Amino acid sequence: MAALLGRSCRKLGFLSSGHGARRTVSTETGKSLNLYAAINQALHIALDSDPRSYVFGEDVGFGGVFRCTTGLAERFGKNRVFNTPLCEQGIVGFGIGLAAMGNRAIVEIQFADYIYPAFDQIVNEAAKFRYRSGNQFNCGGLTIRAPYGAVGHGGHYHSQSPEAFFCHVPGIKVVIPRSPREAKGLLLSCIRDPNPVVFFEPKWLYRQAVEEVPEHDYTIPLSEAEVIREGNDITLVGWGAQLTIMEQACLEAEKEGISCELIDLKTLLPWDKETVEASVKKTGRLLISHEAPITGGFGAEISATILERCFLKLEAPVSRVCGLDTPFPLVFEPFYMPTKNKILDAIKTTVNY
Amino acid sequence: MAVWFARSRNLVSSLRHNLCLSTILVKGDYSHHRPIVSTCQLSPTVFLSPYVSSLRHESTAVEKQPDLVQHSDEEDVLQELDFPGGNVGCTSEMKFIPESSSRRIPCYRVLDEDGRIIPNSDYFPVSEKLAVRMYEQMATLQVMDHFFYEAQRQGRISFYITSLGEEAINIASAAALSPEDIVLPQYREPGVLLWRGFTPEEFANQCFGNKADTGKGRQMPVHYGSNRHNYLTISSPIATQLPQAAGVGYSLKMEKKNACAVTFIGDGGTSEGDFHAGLNFAAVMEAPVVFLCRNNGWAISTHTSEQFRSDGIVVKGQAYGIRSIRVDGNDALAVYSAVRSAREMAVTEQRPVLIEAMTYRVGHHSTSDDSAKYRAADEIQHWKTSRNPVNRFKKWVDDNGWWSEEDESELRSNTRKQLLQAIQAAEKCDKQPLKELFNDVYDVKPKNLEEQELGLKELVERQPQDYPPGFHV
Helix, strand or coil: CCCCCCCCCCCCCCCCCCCCCCCCCCCCCCEEEEHHHHHHHHHHHHHHHCCCEEEEECCCCCCCCCCCCCCHHHHHCCCCEEECCCCHHHHHHHHHHHHHCCCEEEEECCCHHHCHHHHHHHHHHHHHHHHHCCCCCCCCCEEEEEEECCCCCCHHHCCCCCHHHHHCCCCCEEECCCCHHHHHHHHHHHHHCCCCEEEEEECCHHHHCEEEECCCCCCCCCCCCEEEECCCCEEEEECCCHHHHHHHHHHHHHHCCCCEEEEECCEEECCCHHHHHHHHHHHCCEEEEEEEECCCCHHHHHHHHHHHHHHHHCCCCCEEEEECCCCCCCCCHHHHCCCHHHHHHHHHHHHCC | CHHHHHHHHHHHHHHHHHHCCCCCEECCCCCCCCCCEECCCCCCCCCCCHHHHHHCCHHHCCCCCCCCCCCCCHHHCCCEECCCCCCEECCCCCCCCCCCCCCCCCCECCECCCCCECCCCCCCCCCHHHHHHHHHHHHHHHHHHHHHHHHHHCCCCCCCCCCCCCHHHHHHHHHHCCCCCEEECCCCCHHHHHHHCCCHHHHHHHHHCECCCCCCCCCCCCCCCEHHHCECCCCCCCCCHHHHHHHHHHHHHHCCCCCCEEEEEECHHHHCHHHHHHHHHHHHCCCCEEEEEEECCEECCEEHHHCCCCCCCHHHHHHCCCEEEEEECCCHHHHHHHHHHHHHHHHHHCCCEEEEEECCCCCCCCCCCCHHHCCCHHHHHHHHCCCCHHHHHHHHHHHCCCCCHHHHHHHHHHHHHHHHHHHHHHHHCCECCHHHHCCCCCCCCCHHHHHHHHHHHHHHHHCHHHCCCCCCC
């Protein structure tokens, strides 16, 4: 993964990671961009390619609190790129209305921690809009973007990973990119996908991750997981910023002779069971890691599914290395997080089971 | 009125000092016999009184708003302050805006209880053809409601919601709109769909959830929707349609369509957060949306006195910067005029408008409710009979010589026949095929649903006795 944190690991005392073996998706070169710049590029392309697309949310007009919407209002006008009142249920409801009329509504929720007022609109309205109407209506043009995840100092309300709530809702899609190049392609897919999508962006990577991002319009398919590191002894599954940590753990495990296969799920709903299943049938071991609290986290769904499909191939119980079952703490963040060493320990335990 | 204010200025200022009243506002009163001085808020409304009736068609414009707090003494306004949000005068007098006006916002009406036009009323004239159609549809809605209610009682459909008592709101509002206006209903507005051409058969199909139901049997009865009729599919959660209506209106605005979004809500629904969200967004985005609140007094068993402490809903409009009117919802002509005006304002001025239609929910909340448990039988009876909007409009249509008792019995008997046939046909109609359980969750069926569909098919074939019959694979 060229999107290396390199010098800028989390403030948790990690070593700089080297370059591990990785399978490249594309050998195309592009410009060196960070995550927010890549997302910004995707938004420019989206608005340019469809005159009936809109970007709105709190503070997006001046470029957004994370600069993802820089330059959009100037280029496409305030009728298409605008600030909204501070009201998430209004933002998403308004977006559903726009999408119901055939527009692409690319909505920003300022932090995933604040998405809950819109939960009713997302779950009861957006997710069911097509189904309940007998396909007479749909709001497929709706894409909801929100920064998620730990940032080192975010505490309860600037660090959450709420993906599990949304993975339980038939009718929407949930997508989480791991890097700038992935984010641009996935976001464009989400915007053009004829279903409402929730797109969680790992805020930790907005500046920290830098990668070559092709400048043209390209998409990365949804519901296709990617094996980003091949191995034989154990399969690791993750998404978003956590993959960087998992990759570091894989590198260290390799030094001890454990060959790890690392999979980026990318789309959590509907998720690519086949790729994970094929990998676990090869390795016989599965470890899932996510920042969100372990109980009821999406790792539980992956674990249960793989158990059903791969039971006789498993050499060890499925391992989950996740956040603790607490609100996301401030000073205790280093203890709460699923760290590289926690993952490494779990890899070894699983392999030695 | 301006002249009268000037005359009273000194009176008010001396009263304020002599009586030490903290808030004295001068209210406009058309019976200009005596000044009314009160401690209450000036009602910022369009007064359609005999005094201003000569301005018949100009009264659809907003009356210039008198100050909320009347500064009758210039020396009180010490200076203007330039806070973000615009200049605002300041005062050294500590005045609280009262929580309510001494007088509630009056209700716009055209027809009296006997179906006669009140002299000097403002209203859009309604032709014989339109009036007869409106009456026919109001009566049809009544008959339809009775038939479907009974069908539920007989166990033939699982659920039903009547609109009894609200026929004028349903039909007159629909009549005032254009077919291109996009309707986002709550659930007590089937008359709007009826007006637009949804047939008794289509209503019945949805209630039975049969193969012909365009909703594909996915939702409870009365959750109608029709893209052909620009009527978005009903969902049970309350008020969710309001911010969506703002988005719909904004889309129409951007496309420069000669149309607006029209969305309905009950008195109870205005307590939801989405009411606030919807109105605020529509106002800020300057979206052409007509918000029509059916204040029928009851949210299931919760009376409006337990719902809010404001003077109903109309006063909330100004809080969002939205032009508002309170109308007699049981007066078809008033509803027609108000909605027509509101729609024109919304489209030509690209702004939202709020209408509060006062009415009464004659029926139970739904077939799952028995309103006798929480309301007086004579109250219900009163509104069912002497305050019935259908009878009231009928009288007017009758008096004009446009309707007869023969017409009445013919309409009622034809409609009954039609509904009976529609219900019987819908009941006999095939069920939805099982595959419709799995379609339309997404645009394309994902793998997990393909697997679940295969699994279910196999299960149904193996153990058909576990499942209701008639759902062909």
